[in-house]
Amino acid sequence: MTSLLAATTYDVAAVRADFPVLAREVNGRPLVYLDNASSSHKPRQVLDAEREFVEQHYSNVHRGVHTLSQEATDAYEAARERVARFLHAPDAREVVFTKNATEAYNLVAYSFGNAKAGSRFALGPGDEVCVTEMEHHSNLVPWQMLCERTGATLRWIPLTDGGRLDLTDLDTLVNERTKVLAFVHVSNILGTTNPVDVLVARAKQVGALTLLDGAQSAPHQPVDVAALDVDFFVLTGHKMLAPSGIGVLWGRRELLDVMPPFLGGGSMIEVVQMAGSTYAPSPERFEAGTPVISQAVALAAACDYLDDLGLERVHAHEQLLTARLIEGIRGLDGVQVIGPDSMHLRGAAVSFAIEGVHPHDVGQSLDELGIAVRVGHHCAAPVCRRYGVPATTRASSYLYNTEGEIDALLEGITTVQRFWSR
Amino acid sequence: MTSLLAATTYDVAAVRADFPVLAREVNGRPLVYLDNASSSHKPRQVLDAEREFVEQHYSNVHRGVHTLSQEATDAYEAARERVARFLHAPDAREVVFTKNATEAYNLVAYSFGNAKAGSRFALGPGDEVCVTEMEHHSNLVPWQMLCERTGATLRWIPLTDGGRLDLTDLDTLVNERTKVLAFVHVSNILGTTNPVDVLVARAKQVGALTLLDGAQSAPHQPVDVAALDVDFFVLTGHKMLAPSGIGVLWGRRELLDVMPPFLGGGSMIEVVQMAGSTYAPSPERFEAGTPVISQAVALAAACDYLDDLGLERVHAHEQLLTARLIEGIRGLDGVQVIGPDSMHLRGAAVSFAIEGVHPHDVGQSLDELGIAVRVGHHCAAPVCRRYGVPATTRASSYLYNTEGEIDALLEGITTVQRFWSR
Amino acid sequence: MSESLYQEIILDHYRNPHHKGLRDPYDVEVHHVNPTCGDEVTLRVKVAGGLVQDVSYEGQGCSISQASTSVMTDLVIGKPVDEALQTGEAFLALMQSRGQLEPDEDVLEDGIAFAGVSRYPARVKCALLGWMAWKDATAQAVTTGEAAP
Amino acid sequence: MSESLYQEIILDHYRNPHHKGLRDPYDVEVHHVNPTCGDEVTLRVKVAGGLVQDVSYEGQGCSISQASTSVMTDLVIGKPVDEALQTGEAFLALMQSRGQLEPDEDVLEDGIAFAGVSRYPARVKCALLGWMAWKDATAQAVTTGEAAP
Numbered sequence A, B: 001m002t003s004l005l006a007a008t009t010y011d012v013a014a015v016r017a018d019f020p021v022l023a024r025e026v027n028g029r030p031l032v033y034l035d036n037a038s039s040s041h042k043p044r045q046v047l048d049a050e051r052e053f054v055e056q057h058y059s060n061v062h063r064g065v066h067t068l069s070q071e072a073t074d075a076y077e078a079a080r081e082r083v084a085r086f087l088h089a090p091d092a093r094e095v096v097f098t099k100n101a102t103e104a105y106n107l108v109a110y111s112f113g114n115a116k117a118g119s120r121f122a123l124g125p126g127d128e129v130c131v132t133e134m135e136h137h138s139n140l141v142p143w144q145m146l147c148e149r150t151g152a153t154l155r156w157i158p159l160t161d162g163g164r165l166d167l168t169d170l171d172t173l174v175n176e177r178t179k180v181l182a183f184v185h186v187s188n189i190l191g192t193t194n195p196v197d198v199l200v201a202r203a204k205q206v207g208a209l210t211l212l213d214g215a216q217s218a219p220h221q222p223v224d225v226a227a228l229d230v231d232f233f234v235l236t237g238h239k240m241l242a243p244s245g246i247g248v249l250w251g252r253r254e255l256l257d258v259m260p261p262f263l264g265g266g267s268m269i270e271v272v273q274m275a276g277s278t279y280a281p282s283p284e285r286f287e288a289g290t291p292v293i294s295q296a297v298a299l300a301a302a303c304d305y306l307d308d309l310g311l312e313r314v315h316a317h318e319q320l321l322t323a324r325l326i327e328g329i330r331g332l333d334g335v336q337v338i339g340p341d342s343m344h345l346r347g348a349a350v351s352f353a354i355e356g357v358h359p360h361d362v363g364q365s366l367d368e369l370g371i372a373v374r375v376g377h378h379c380a381a382p383v384c385r386r387y388g389v390p391a392t393t394r395a396s397s398y399l400y401n402t403e404g405e406i407d408a409l410l411e412g413i414t415t416v417q418r419f420w421s422r
Numbered sequence C, D: 001m002s003e004s005l006y007q008e009i010i011l012d013h014y015r016n017p018h019h020k021g022l023r024d025p026y027d028v029e030v031h032h033v034n035p036t037c038g039d040e041v042t043l044r045v046k047v048a049g050g051l052v053q054d055v056s057y058e059g060q061g062c063s064i065s066q067a068s069t070s071v072m073t074d075l076v077i078g079k080p081v082d083e084a085l086q087t088g089e090a091f092l093a094l095m096q097s098r099g100q101l102e103p104d105e106d107v108l109e110d111g112i113a114f115a116g117v118s119r120y121p122a123r124v125k126c127a128l129l130g131w132m133a134w135k136d137a138t139a140q141a142v143t144t145g146e147a148a149p
Ligand SMILES: Cc1ncc(COP(=O)(O)O)c(C=O)c1O
Pocket: A266, A288, A289, A290, A291, B037, B038, B100, B101, B102, B103, B136, B138, B139, B184, B186, B187, B188, B213, B215, B216, B236, B237, B238, B247, B379
């Protein structure tokens, strides 16, 4: 098996040592964790940063003059700046902390729903929202619900047999009635990387706002929101070395400044009277209540970890592993990749089907070998329907995985085939 | 100074040793942390439980068959059961994890807004929502926004000069048109404990649903949602020894089962097609996207910590401290309690005003002495307006505070008075 | 591999399912889906004289769901409806036992092979898919039967 | 106590504020509120011939906001509008410096006493309340003046 790319330029063994769980055994075998598209593990450095903060500098933020409150506020706002730098965002006030990516899509969709008629965000019958057939449910259902509430129409860009967006009818699907084009940067089920430039160019032609779902791109490759030229970008912390419980909505300042609020409550207000309230500017406007304070500090540490390693190098390493996996699968009878089966424009998630073995049984059998993969519809049920499978088995690598682990998976697939063809 | 209650029956010094930050110095003086109504610190036990989980058993939940995923799901669902037990809820599936209390109020308010006409949750012109004038913005603004969206009318129960609900017009304010009565259990600014039984009885007479804001009660006293006989109860983790980033909505099973969803996304669905989706039963229906996994594990550990100590004893300890503080303030010239100035039906938050010194200056000056109190409107601006003050200074104790710290605050107040009357 | 979960009995039923295929006559047909994994079953029941006369089905799914449906048909066909429902309850209790229950072979026959599944919460729904469909269809059939003059 | 924050100059201005009270004549009156702490100021400006003729105000707030407003009136009254606005920018820069800027006494006079405030982010808004109100009112006065024939 030859490598498509140059060898990794960082010390994977040293990286692995930062993740205690990777030393675990599962069912008597060393854990091979290939479920990173679902969630990643967290390095010592991130957990230590959060703990140090909580043990020495914790307090609620924003509202206090006492020392701990100032320290906590400083740490929280520094985290905002750190994430802005991570995304190459021009302004830290464009970074809104949410609890996960899902809240971020809902934030935008509900904000639109809360807009008064005549506002640039308002939607109604005749307006359209466009998504793609490969969206994660989290970037699909909020738009379905918005359309149901407002009477707007949901349209979607279909898929080719090869697992890519079928852009044939793009100009019809994204048209003068389109208010928002929301789409995934890198698919969590197919691994496809979408042509952001083409979609953004079309959206701009018709004046539609663009939201890019970066849940599967931000952890794995450098992201420059200014260069991507989208209006909104979303990521989720737990897939990029940070704890569960934190996500990020990045939005252009001039949009966030005028977008109606979503969650109402403490900190998002300006003047509150019983009869009605006015709202703070962004990002506070969109962070009602006590925010995800220590998780933001942890996310900043995760950005440090990733940037210290270098996302180009992380990406190169994963491309190496993914190529090895795809090549390996190609060499096996009765196993088929669902999604792009080359390395052209694809990320680290690889879905596949083993002939005659249900994905549930594949996943369970691999677990017996210590190999953790995900099985199911991966919160993208329409993709499964599109390709006529009830579910897929998905392996997805990250910065700490090794070529040896990919080989273990390939060997595991063969073992599974043998067991289930008895 | 005499104690109103028997001495504390647990070892406060031992408890303090569990909280590393309490050993800190601030401005060269031992930290006296009396900002617990804003947020509490977190004991080693809680941080250790979260870390052990993240380092050894972490994975995304609900969707995987591999071992880590099962372990993580087990831990997450065990946390749900633990919280149900903490609240004496009859059924763990009545516990919905949110990111904070604020999300929980919004969840209910938006669910109502999403209800189809004719549903028991639907609101429109002519319908009413009733709150109180002492609500935290988080349990006020979501209802204002709901009323604005639906055309329903917001009403509120006013306050007496003594800092209690003025129930004179209760029967008019809560009437046949009232769909929801949302009110705070223990006020975060006045310290008032409200007569839940009286309000619930009236709501039941007219068929209104009740939501009790337990953000300031659940951390400090035993809560039995069945005995309280409310329909919804809300708490927030960071005020009760758990990390930021987690809250809880408890709701009666038969209500949650039919309430429309709020956030759309992964895990809250049943069947997703591009053209529309159906939704899972509660609690999954209300937990879209990757949930606050490790924070739930930490919250369960916080419940253990509190129940091991015994909330009756925690409550008794705090009543002791609060009584000492109120008595002490009564003995000072030019200092006045804003809110009930006796121990009758009150919690641990004590707001006060020092004649001639702005609360900001009080807070800053106390910080110079190492004493952390909160100043401002405490996210209850209408209360400040009601009592004609721009802001208050608030001291709020918790299970780790000591009588000595209360005395330090009282002495600090005298020092502040001296400095500002020069 | 997986001896505790993939018992030989389960694999046998999976490879050679009993009573599979949709048959006439029937009273009620139901379609059940497990949304998290996409498994589905279409199932028919024929009830007469208080007896489960026939259960027939088509479906796709993992070994556990397919085998469990096959075992279920063996256990209920020909039995009085009441007794069959009780068997269903016994199987449900076993599945919810997290490995803590000793199954009764007299009641569950081949179903005891699923005892190990109860230790895999993610798979319990698979094992219950066919049973739930049958219970639903039977309840409908009984109600319809009673409602009919 | 609090020597770094509560400089004697600040306390003096707080106890004996300069130019306080609302006066006629004026071109524009504004009302600014700091929603997080409830501090508020009502402020009037009179501009003529490119000069800040008068600034008068009423308000309630903490020592920092009150003293800073008092210092501001000293610094701007009688100055050319342009120069006064530049002084305002210099004060703003000092406040945002987090203790990293050495203030220029020639420009800021008593305002240098607020250098320490910049290390207390929660108080920066207090120190800026009066300045922001003045800037807002002056901008309106200038625009109105220009618009007038
Ligand atoms: C009474 C009360 N309700 C609600 C809240 C809101 O809690 P959170 O900010 O965690 O959402 C708080 C605390 O801030 C509170 O004191």
